[in-house]
Amino acid sequence: MIASMTGFARQDTEAEGQSLVWELRTVNHRYLELRIQLPDALRALETEVRALLQQSLGRGKVDAVLRLESPGEEAVVRFDPVRAKALITTIREIDQMMVNGARVSALDILTWPGILQRDMALDADALRPAVLSGLEGAVADLRAMRAAEGEVLRQTLETRLDAYSERVRQLRDRRAAILEEQRERLRTRIAELDLTLDPQRLEQEVALLAQRLDVDEELDRLDGHIAATREILDRDEPVGRRLDFLMQEFNREANTLGSKSHDLETTRVAMEMKVLTEQMREQVQNIE
Known part of the structure; x- marks a missing residue:
């Protein structure tokens, strides 16, 4: 199941008279970028926190913030x-x-760094289990949210792929009609010039024209890209980079179809393909 790179999670944990509040925010990014903010007294736990996040998330820009809140009226705020x-x-x-x-x-x-000393007496070793447990809970909630949004993205991409398949079918169905239109256009042009052309020579010209207009390879590759995209969407792993590469291939084939177009209908379908490609690319940019 694919996952979105956008998400938010909050987890509260009580330990050693402290309220530990984890907040995780993620947005799309080409790689996994972690920005971790821990209270000064818990800096020693950053390596474990970073390792846990790296094991749990594949891509995205992640802001992981741990706040300490002393509950009750006896909470004291110290300063240096x-x-x-x-x-x-x-x-x-x-x-x-x-x-x-x-x-x-x-x-x-x-608000100047180092002035407030609320956590000067904290025992990092005593709080370690609660800190990591709270982070695991926040990560689980974050992954669930990203998975839910990823399912929406998958359905959107499936809809676009169905539309793409329909455009490919339209172009295949029009191949014979396009060739006949070009044959008639060539005959009309010859008649207008009052030329006499051997029927065999005419068919040779039509064959050369058909070769220049042949888009079978492009349509076959598009069918392959569509099938590959559907297969990738069913993988249980981060697939955003693979999909991003496929979007480039979709765009390349659509451009080639447009350059080989000699009629308005084919041009229109090629343009619709480019629009669909751009719509899919925008969705893929947010997939882990």
Whole structure:
């Protein structure tokens, strides 16, 4: 089953008097890009967190954020007075160099990295099981959401593939009619020029024209691409890159059909194929 690269999950876990809140957000990306934010006291767990995410997700830009919330009224927010004083001193020195500098509030000071020390007494080893368990739960929820969206994408692509197959069938059905139209056009042109042409020579010209207009190979390749896409959509693995490559092949064949077109109907169908290809490509960009 294919999966979307877009998703969100939140998981709350209680441990050691702390509320551990995991939030995972993912969007489409060419590769797997992880951006992990952990409290300072739990930085030692980043390697395990990264490994778990790499094992669980194939592609996408992932923001994984762990927040600590102390429940109850006894929660205490600590700050580093030494860093705070040094920061205030630096701000005053810079302010003297400026004209009408922006006013800095206490809240601005507290948001500076390292000023708040809410997690200074945390025991990373004691919290490790809860941190990883909460992450596993968040990843499971994220994968479920991505799978649900992936199913919608699969159905959309199946609909586009059905439309593509119909366009291929239309062009195959028109091959004989197109050749007869070109034969009549050639005869009309000869008659207009008041020329006498040997019937065998006429058929030779028609055969050369048919060779130039022959699109059997392109249609056969498109049938192959359609079958390959359907097969890939049923795989239980990340398939976004394979599908992206196939979209390039779809576009190449549609362009070739357009270049060989000598009638408005074929041109119209080739253009519809290019539109369908672009619609599929947009969907594929979000598949893991």
